[in-house]
Amino acid sequence: xxxxxxxxxxxxxxxxxxxxxxxxxxxxxxxxxxxxxxxxxxxxxxxxxxxxxxxxxxxxxxxxxxxxxxxxxxxxxxxxxxxxxxxxxxxxxxxxxxxxxxxxxxxxxxxxxxxxxxxxxxxxxxxxxxxxxxxxxxxxxxxxxxxxxxxxxxxxxxxxxxxxxxx
Ligand code: ZN
Numbered sequence: 001x002x003x004x005x006x007x008x009x010x011x012x013x014x015x016x017x018x019x020x021x022x023x024x025x026x027x028x029x030x031x032x033x034x035x036x037x038x039x040x041x042x043x044x045x046x047x048x049x050x051x052x053x054x055x056x057x058x059x060x061x062x063x064x065x066x067x068x069x070x071x072x073x074x075x076x077x078x079x080x081x082x083x084x085x086x087x088x089x090x091x092x093x094x095x096x097x098x099x100x101x102x103x104x105x106x107x108x109x110x111x112x113x114x115x116x117x118x119x120x121x122x123x124x125x126x127x128x129x130x131x132x133x134x135x136x137x138x139x140x141x142x143x144x145x146x147x148x149x150x151x152x153x154x155x156x157x158x159x160x161x162x163x164x165x166x167x
Contacts, residue, residue: 008133015075015130020082023064025049030062031161035153037145042069044077044150048157050089058089058161065150072134072143077150079131089158096155098126102135103144 025047035044045066052058063085065077080099084092101122137147 005136008136011130011133012071012075012136015078016071019065019074019078021063021065021078021085023047024066025062025064030064031157033153033157035067035149035156037069037073037149039142040070040073040146042073042146042149043067044069044073044153046077046150046153046157048154050161052089060084060087060089060092069149070143070146072137072146073149076134076147079134080150080154083129083131084154089161092154093158094126095128095131096151096158097122098128099131099134099151100148102128102132103138103148 024045027047030047030049033046033048035046036042047062047064047066048060049062050058051061063081065081067077068074083095087095134147137143
């Protein structure tokens, strides 16, 4: 397993050193979303362009990332951007759920309550690819918030979009 951990570490460091989709987008039309993890001091700023009239047909046409923080938070935001850019909002939500399941399955195992079977269902049929590299983070529970910061920030932004569309 040492070989796999080395590979994971390399993927994380690669995203940290050469973050994808860094920058800003004009607001509006883009939305600016900000997230902060006080436990570690990580800051994430997302610029998200969503195209499409209906909530179902909406696509994340562009996404840029700013902010600063530890290697885990920055690598995770870079990986997230690469994973959801160009995807539909529905696909992005699926990925967010799957990624958070990946993080919390291990969390619940660490805490010894259950084996996370419900969460495993969320992961079914979702390809996480490089994102699986971040599962090593769960060995350090205080870092899980670092890894999920960008994802929670995006999820919040998408939910606000949906509630605006509904009102
Ligand atoms: Zn952090």
